[in-house]
Amino acid sequence: MSGATLATTRIGVVTFPGTLDDRDAARAVRLAGGEAVSLWHADADLHGVDAVVLPGGFSYGDYLRAGAISRFAPVMESIVDAAAGGMPVLGICNGFQVLTEAHLLPGSMVKNDHLHFICREQVLVVENADTAWTRDYTAGQRITIPLKNQDGQFVADDRTLDELEAEGRVVFRYDGWNPNGSRRGIAGITNTAGNVVGLMPHPEHAVEAGFGPANEAGPRAGTDGLGFFTSVLGALVSA
Numbered sequence: 001m002s003g004a005t006l007a008t009t010r011i012g013v014v015t016f017p018g019t020l021d022d023r024d025a026a027r028a029v030r031l032a033g034g035e036a037v038s039l040w041h042a043d044a045d046l047h048g049v050d051a052v053v054l055p056g057g058f059s060y061g062d063y064l065r066a067g068a069i070s071r072f073a074p075v076m077e078s079i080v081d082a083a084a085g086g087m088p089v090l091g092i093c094n095g096f097q098v099l100t101e102a103h104l105l106p107g108s109m110v111k112n113d114h115l116h117f118i119c120r121e122q123v124l125v126v127e128n129a130d131t132a133w134t135r136d137y138t139a140g141q142r143i144t145i146p147l148k149n150q151d152g153q154f155v156a157d158d159r160t161l162d163e164l165e166a167e168g169r170v171v172f173r174y175d176g177w178n179p180n181g182s183r184r185g186i187a188g189i190t191n192t193a194g195n196v197v198g199l200m201p202h203p204e205h206a207v208e209a210g211f212g213p214a215n216e217a218g219p220r221a222g223t224d225g226l227g228f229f230t231s232v233l234g235a236l237v238s239a
Contacts, residue, residue, distance in 0.1 A: 006033035009236050011229075012049035014079075014095075016041040016070050020057035021092065021204060028204040029053070032229035044074040050236050051088035051132075052079055054095025056148075056202055066109055066151040067097030076102055088132040088232050089196045093149055096188070096198030105189055105198045106164070107156035112149070113181025121213040121222075122147035122201050123175040124187050128168055131194040132235045136227040142175055143224035144213045145206040152180040152200045154189075164189055172199055203228040 011029040013036055015022045026036035037049050041059075046052070060069040070076065076098070083089045083104055091099035099105045112118060126141040128134060137143065156164070161183055164170050172188035180200070188199025203225030206212040213222035 006233050006237060009034045009051075009233050010037050010047075010049045011035070011232070012037045012039040012046055012052045014039045014041060014052065014054050014075055016057070016059035016073060018058040018061050019055055019094070021055040021202065022057075024202075024204040025053045025055040025092065028207040028226065028229045031207050032226060032233055034229070034233045039075055041070065041073040041075050044078045046075070046078050046082060051232050052082070052090070053204075054079075054089070054091040054098050055204065056093030056095060059094055059098065062094075062151065065101075066094060067099075067101040070094075070098045071101035080104060083191075083196050086193065086195050088235065090133050090228065090232070091196075091198035092202055092204065093152070093200055096200055097151065099196065099198045104196050105191060106160050107154055107189070109151050109200075110153050110155055111151055112153050112179075117148070117150040118152070118179055119146070119148040120179065121145075122179060122187075124172040124199075124201060125175050126171070127173055128171045128190060128194075130168075131171060131190045131197050131231075133197040133228050133231050134171060135235060136231040143227075144215060144222050145201045145203050145225045146213060147179060147201040149180065149200055152182070154180075154182040154186045154200070156183060161186075167192065171197055172201075
């Protein structure tokens with residue numbers, strides 16, 4: 001993206017029927033300095049965006065299973081092709097579920113092991129700070145962002161888990177308590193190229209002081225999620 005600036009960098013935010021957090025994701029993009037572009041699930045045109053966010057919610061009511069219907073939306077065909085060409089794609093919560101259903105990321109998301117919806121401020125350990133979405137963090141850093149899901153348990157066979165570990169593709173782990181029973185405490189993963197990242201917690205809800213999780217600065221002061229969006233904008237501008 002030679003000559004690109006933060007203000008001219010366009011991040012698409014997809015809306016499916018049942019999406020809840022698209023406006024929050026768009027606001028996070030704007031707070032990071034980029035331009036947020038709304039993408040409709042039935043439209044295969046990505047409108048020239050430079051990256052895509054699949055936000056959280058309950059797309060198509062999570063009928064069949066979470067993300068299973070969204071995988072066949074026209075916009076996803078374009079996103080799968082764009083991701084194969086290196087476009088950065090971030091899947092948050094339901095977006096992570098869609099990425100696994102679309103086979104852009106391995107594994108699957110199933111019901112939390114306690115079978116209850118959970119909503120809490122969650123500490124994560126950054127395992128991989130080399131992806132397009134995590135370059136503004138450091139490996140081993142602990143960040144706090146909200147978690148809210150009922151189908152948040154990441155599962156995969158041992159061979160896949162071993163490959164993710166060996167290739168450094170585990171991006172985040174839950175720190176302390178594993179809130180949903182995810183295998184090996186995995187909260188987020190990436191593809192081999194590092195341009196596609198999926199995670200269950202919600203960075204878009206921790207981007208603005210006064211509206212985020214509590215931290216040492218006080219209640220609702222946390223902005224640990226903003227680094228996702230500044231990371232991808234920086235990666236695109238420097239490309």
